[in-house]
Amino acid sequence: MSHLDGNALAGVLSEVFTFDPTLARARCANCYSVDVLARAMVYVDGSAFVVRCASCDAVLATVMDGDGRRWVSLKGVSAIEIPR
Amino acid sequence: MSFITRGFSGRSHDRDPRLPPGQTEVSDWPVLSAGPTPRVDTEEWEFSIRTENGAHTWTWDQFMALKIDDVSTDIHCVTHWSKLGTSWRGVSIDTLFEGIETSHDFVMAHSYGGYTTNVPLDELLNGQAWIAFEFDGEPLEAEHGGPARLIVPHLYFWKSAKWVRGLVTMPNDDPGFWEQSGYHIHGDPWKEERYW
Ligand SMILES: [Zn+2]
Numbered sequence: 001m002s003h004l005d006g007n008a009l010a011g012v013l014s015e016v017f018t019f020d021p022t023l024a025r026a027r028c029a030n031c032y033s034v035d036v037l038a039r040a041m042v043y044v045d046g047s048a049f050v051v052r053c054a055s056c057d058a059v060l061a062t063v064m065d066g067d068g069r070r071w072v073s074l075k076g077v078s079a080i081e082i083p084r
Numbered sequence: 085m086s087f088i089t090r091g092f093s094g095r096s097h098d099r100d101p102r103l104p105p106g107q108t109e110v111s112d113w114p115v116l117s118a119g120p121t122p123r124v125d126t127e128e129w130e131f132s133i134r135t136e137n138g139a140h141t142w143t144w145d146q147f148m149a150l151k152i153d154d155v156s157t158d159i160h161c162v163t164h165w166s167k168l169g170t171s172w173r174g175v176s177i178d179t180l181f182e183g184i185e186t187s188h189d190f191v192m193a194h195s196y197g198g199y200t201t202n203v204p205l206d207e208l209l210n211g212q213a214w215i216a217f218e219f220d221g222e223p224l225e226a227e228h229g230g231p232a233r234l235i236v237p238h239l240y241f242w243k244s245a246k247w248v249r250g251l252v253t254m255p256n257d258d259p260g261f262w263e264q265s266g267y268h269i270h271g272d273p274w275k276e277e278r279y280w
Binding site: 043050052 | 114116117119120162163198261264265266278279
Protein backbone atom coordinates (compact mmCIF):
# COMPACT_ATOMS: atom_id res chain seq x y z
CA MET A 1 0.00 0.00 0.00
CA SER A 2 1.43 3.39 -0.95
CA HIS A 3 1.52 6.39 1.30
CA LEU A 4 1.79 10.14 0.89
CA ASP A 5 4.44 12.35 2.45
CA GLY A 6 3.71 14.82 5.23
CA ASN A 7 2.94 17.62 2.82
CA ALA A 8 -0.41 15.96 2.32
CA LEU A 9 -1.28 17.13 5.86
CA ALA A 10 -0.98 20.81 4.98
CA GLY A 11 -4.59 21.19 3.95
CA VAL A 12 -6.17 19.24 6.78
CA LEU A 13 -3.90 20.69 9.49
CA SER A 14 -4.41 24.28 8.44
CA GLU A 15 -8.10 23.55 8.96
CA VAL A 16 -7.47 21.90 12.35
CA PHE A 17 -5.69 24.92 13.75
CA THR A 18 -8.14 27.60 12.66
CA PHE A 19 -10.94 26.81 15.11
CA ASP A 20 -11.20 28.03 18.70
CA PRO A 21 -9.62 25.03 20.45
CA THR A 22 -11.52 25.62 23.68
CA LEU A 23 -14.70 24.67 21.81
CA ALA A 24 -13.29 21.38 20.58
CA ARG A 25 -14.44 18.24 22.37
CA ALA A 26 -11.65 15.83 23.26
CA ARG A 27 -11.69 12.23 24.47
CA CYS A 28 -9.29 11.46 27.31
CA ALA A 29 -7.07 8.49 26.43
CA ASN A 30 -6.91 7.53 30.12
CA CYS A 31 -10.53 7.58 31.36
CA TYR A 32 -12.25 7.93 27.96
CA SER A 33 -14.48 10.78 29.08
CA VAL A 34 -15.40 13.35 26.42
CA ASP A 35 -15.44 17.02 27.30
CA VAL A 36 -14.82 20.43 25.77
CA LEU A 37 -11.26 21.63 26.27
CA ALA A 38 -12.65 24.75 27.92
CA ARG A 39 -13.48 22.57 30.93
CA ALA A 40 -10.02 21.01 31.22
CA MET A 41 -7.67 22.05 34.04
CA VAL A 42 -4.69 24.07 32.88
CA TYR A 43 -1.53 24.38 34.98
CA VAL A 44 1.16 26.93 34.19
CA ASP A 45 4.60 25.39 34.50
CA GLY A 46 7.06 28.14 33.70
CA SER A 47 6.56 28.90 30.04
CA ALA A 48 4.43 25.79 29.47
CA PHE A 49 0.76 24.93 29.81
CA VAL A 50 -0.15 21.47 31.06
CA VAL A 51 -3.76 20.58 30.25
CA ARG A 52 -5.33 17.92 32.48
CA CYS A 53 -8.59 16.00 32.23
CA ALA A 54 -11.28 17.38 34.54
CA SER A 55 -12.50 13.82 35.25
CA CYS A 56 -9.29 11.93 36.00
CA ASP A 57 -6.40 14.45 36.22
CA ALA A 58 -4.41 12.72 33.46
CA VAL A 59 -2.38 14.96 31.17
CA LEU A 60 -4.29 15.60 27.93
CA ALA A 61 -1.96 18.06 26.27
CA THR A 62 1.02 20.34 26.72
CA VAL A 63 1.89 23.58 24.99
CA MET A 64 5.39 24.82 25.61
CA ASP A 65 7.03 28.04 24.45
CA GLY A 66 10.77 28.57 24.47
CA ASP A 67 13.21 30.86 22.70
CA GLY A 68 10.62 31.88 20.11
CA ARG A 69 9.54 28.30 19.34
CA ARG A 70 6.45 26.34 20.37
CA TRP A 71 5.81 22.64 20.95
CA VAL A 72 2.33 21.14 21.15
CA SER A 73 1.64 17.62 22.44
CA LEU A 74 -1.76 15.93 22.51
CA LYS A 75 -0.32 12.89 24.24
CA GLY A 76 -3.37 12.11 26.39
CA VAL A 77 -6.07 12.80 23.80
CA SER A 78 -7.40 9.88 21.78
CA ALA A 79 -9.37 12.12 19.44
CA ILE A 80 -10.68 15.64 19.07
CA GLU A 81 -13.96 16.67 17.50
CA ILE A 82 -13.40 19.89 15.61
CA PRO A 83 -16.22 22.42 15.46
CA ARG A 84 -16.87 23.27 11.82
CA MET B 85 35.66 56.13 23.92
CA SER B 86 36.83 55.28 27.42
CA PHE B 87 33.15 55.18 28.42
CA ILE B 88 32.46 52.42 25.89
CA THR B 89 35.52 50.42 26.91
CA ARG B 90 34.53 50.66 30.56
CA GLY B 91 31.01 49.56 29.71
CA PHE B 92 32.14 46.38 27.99
CA SER B 93 34.71 45.33 30.60
CA GLY B 94 32.31 46.15 33.44
CA ARG B 95 29.70 43.89 31.93
CA SER B 96 31.96 40.88 31.71
CA HIS B 97 33.19 41.39 35.30
CA ASP B 98 29.64 41.64 36.66
CA ARG B 99 28.62 38.26 35.36
CA ASP B 100 29.02 35.54 37.99
CA PRO B 101 31.17 32.75 36.49
CA ARG B 102 28.85 30.22 38.13
CA LEU B 103 26.03 31.33 35.78
CA PRO B 104 25.72 29.25 32.59
CA PRO B 105 24.98 31.10 29.34
CA GLY B 106 21.51 32.62 29.07
CA GLN B 107 20.80 32.38 32.82
CA THR B 108 19.93 35.13 35.34
CA GLU B 109 20.39 34.76 39.09
CA VAL B 110 17.27 34.88 41.27
CA SER B 111 17.07 35.06 45.05
CA ASP B 112 13.53 33.69 45.38
CA TRP B 113 12.54 30.25 44.21
CA PRO B 114 9.81 30.23 41.54
CA VAL B 115 7.30 27.41 42.00
CA LEU B 116 6.51 25.63 38.75
CA SER B 117 3.75 23.08 38.65
CA ALA B 118 2.62 20.75 35.94
CA GLY B 119 -0.26 19.56 38.05
CA PRO B 120 -1.79 19.33 41.52
CA THR B 121 0.81 19.05 44.28
CA PRO B 122 0.95 15.47 45.56
CA ARG B 123 0.77 15.30 49.36
CA VAL B 124 2.68 12.19 50.38
CA ASP B 125 2.93 11.40 54.07
CA THR B 126 6.31 9.99 55.13
CA GLU B 127 4.39 7.08 56.73
CA GLU B 128 3.19 6.09 53.26
CA TRP B 129 6.27 7.17 51.30
CA GLU B 130 8.38 4.53 49.61
CA PHE B 131 11.33 4.78 47.29
CA SER B 132 12.43 2.00 44.96
CA ILE B 133 15.08 1.19 42.39
CA ARG B 134 14.07 -1.32 39.76
CA THR B 135 16.49 -3.01 37.35
CA GLU B 136 16.27 -6.00 35.04
CA ASN B 137 17.37 -8.06 38.08
CA GLY B 138 14.63 -7.01 40.50
CA ALA B 139 13.57 -4.20 42.82
CA HIS B 140 14.90 -2.65 46.04
CA THR B 141 12.49 -0.64 48.17
CA TRP B 142 13.09 1.63 51.16
CA THR B 143 10.55 3.02 53.62
CA TRP B 144 11.10 6.52 55.00
CA ASP B 145 12.67 5.16 58.21
CA GLN B 146 14.98 2.84 56.27
CA PHE B 147 15.93 5.74 54.02
CA MET B 148 16.80 7.99 56.97
CA ALA B 149 19.14 5.29 58.31
CA LEU B 150 21.31 5.53 55.16
CA LYS B 151 24.42 7.72 54.85
CA ILE B 152 23.23 11.33 54.47
CA ASP B 153 25.20 13.96 52.56
CA ASP B 154 25.24 17.76 52.89
CA VAL B 155 25.16 19.22 49.38
CA SER B 156 25.88 22.82 48.41
CA THR B 157 25.21 23.49 44.75
CA ASP B 158 23.82 25.83 42.09
CA ILE B 159 20.58 25.02 40.30
CA HIS B 160 19.63 26.10 36.79
CA CYS B 161 16.08 26.18 35.40
CA VAL B 162 15.49 25.96 31.65
CA THR B 163 13.27 29.06 31.93
CA HIS B 164 16.50 31.11 32.34
CA TRP B 165 16.77 31.49 36.13
CA SER B 166 19.53 30.11 38.33
CA LYS B 167 19.76 29.93 42.10
CA LEU B 168 23.34 29.91 43.37
CA GLY B 169 24.70 28.28 46.52
CA THR B 170 21.65 26.27 47.56
CA SER B 171 21.98 23.81 50.49
CA TRP B 172 20.42 20.39 50.58
CA ARG B 173 20.60 17.18 52.58
CA GLY B 174 19.92 13.84 51.03
CA VAL B 175 21.10 10.35 50.15
CA SER B 176 23.42 10.06 47.16
CA ILE B 177 22.46 7.81 44.27
CA ASP B 178 25.86 6.11 44.80
CA THR B 179 24.72 4.99 48.26
CA LEU B 180 21.41 3.72 46.89
CA PHE B 181 23.07 1.76 44.08
CA GLU B 182 25.52 -0.03 46.42
CA GLY B 183 24.97 -3.73 45.82
CA ILE B 184 22.68 -3.13 42.81
CA GLU B 185 23.82 -4.58 39.49
CA THR B 186 22.48 -3.54 36.12
CA SER B 187 23.63 -3.73 32.53
CA HIS B 188 21.37 -0.78 31.65
CA ASP B 189 22.92 2.61 30.88
CA PHE B 190 19.87 4.82 31.43
CA VAL B 191 17.35 5.60 34.15
CA MET B 192 13.78 6.86 34.18
CA ALA B 193 12.88 8.74 37.36
CA HIS B 194 9.22 8.32 38.34
CA SER B 195 7.30 10.64 40.65
CA TYR B 196 4.16 10.56 42.74
CA GLY B 197 1.66 12.32 40.46
CA GLY B 198 2.99 10.61 37.34
CA TYR B 199 5.90 12.84 36.24
CA THR B 200 8.86 11.13 34.58
CA THR B 201 12.31 12.26 33.43
CA ASN B 202 15.23 10.36 31.85
CA VAL B 203 18.90 10.60 32.89
CA PRO B 204 21.96 8.54 31.89
CA LEU B 205 22.95 6.31 34.84
CA ASP B 206 26.58 7.49 34.78
CA GLU B 207 25.34 11.06 35.33
CA LEU B 208 23.54 10.04 38.51
CA LEU B 209 26.62 8.33 40.03
CA ASN B 210 29.99 9.61 41.32
CA GLY B 211 28.58 12.32 43.53
CA GLN B 212 26.39 13.93 40.87
CA ALA B 213 22.86 13.27 42.17
CA TRP B 214 20.88 12.79 45.38
CA ILE B 215 17.44 12.04 46.73
CA ALA B 216 17.06 15.21 48.82
CA PHE B 217 14.62 15.68 51.70
CA GLU B 218 15.94 18.94 53.28
CA PHE B 219 16.44 22.38 51.79
CA ASP B 220 18.15 25.18 53.72
CA GLY B 221 17.97 23.16 56.93
CA GLU B 222 14.21 22.59 56.73
CA PRO B 223 12.17 19.60 55.54
CA LEU B 224 11.54 20.03 51.81
CA GLU B 225 8.10 21.60 51.29
CA ALA B 226 5.57 19.76 49.13
CA GLU B 227 5.49 22.73 46.70
CA HIS B 228 9.19 22.15 46.04
CA GLY B 229 8.90 18.38 45.73
CA GLY B 230 8.81 17.15 49.33
CA PRO B 231 8.94 14.87 51.10
CA ALA B 232 11.82 13.97 48.73
CA ARG B 233 12.98 14.96 45.27
CA LEU B 234 15.74 13.94 42.96
CA ILE B 235 18.46 16.57 42.51
CA VAL B 236 20.80 16.39 39.51
CA PRO B 237 22.29 19.88 39.76
CA HIS B 238 24.56 19.69 36.71
CA LEU B 239 21.52 19.31 34.43
CA TYR B 240 18.58 21.71 33.96
CA PHE B 241 16.26 21.52 36.93
CA TRP B 242 13.38 19.73 35.14
CA LYS B 243 15.60 16.63 35.51
CA SER B 244 15.47 17.06 39.30
CA ALA B 245 12.11 15.28 39.63
CA LYS B 246 9.90 16.52 42.45
CA TRP B 247 8.03 13.94 44.62
CA VAL B 248 10.29 11.20 43.34
CA ARG B 249 9.21 7.65 44.17
CA GLY B 250 11.59 5.53 42.18
CA LEU B 251 14.24 4.98 39.55
CA VAL B 252 13.80 2.38 36.82
CA THR B 253 16.85 1.43 34.77
CA MET B 254 16.41 1.02 31.01
CA PRO B 255 18.58 -0.05 28.09
CA ASN B 256 17.74 2.97 25.92
CA ASP B 257 17.52 6.70 26.62
CA ASP B 258 13.73 6.87 26.39
CA PRO B 259 12.34 10.40 26.79
CA GLY B 260 10.45 11.39 29.95
CA PHE B 261 7.46 13.73 30.29
CA TRP B 262 8.97 17.03 29.12
CA GLU B 263 11.58 15.40 26.93
CA GLN B 264 8.71 13.93 24.88
CA SER B 265 7.08 17.34 24.61
CA GLY B 266 9.89 19.71 23.64
CA TYR B 267 12.70 19.69 26.20
CA HIS B 268 16.15 18.38 25.27
CA ILE B 269 16.85 14.68 25.86
CA HIS B 270 19.97 15.54 27.94
CA GLY B 271 19.71 19.11 29.32
CA ASP B 272 23.24 20.39 30.03
CA PRO B 273 22.94 24.09 31.00
CA TRP B 274 26.56 24.83 30.01
CA LYS B 275 25.75 23.69 26.45
CA GLU B 276 22.28 25.31 26.58
CA GLU B 277 20.61 22.01 25.79
CA ARG B 278 17.16 23.47 26.40
CA TYR B 279 14.94 22.10 23.63
CA TRP B 280 14.93 19.50 20.83
ZN1 LIG C 1 -9.56 11.46 31.93
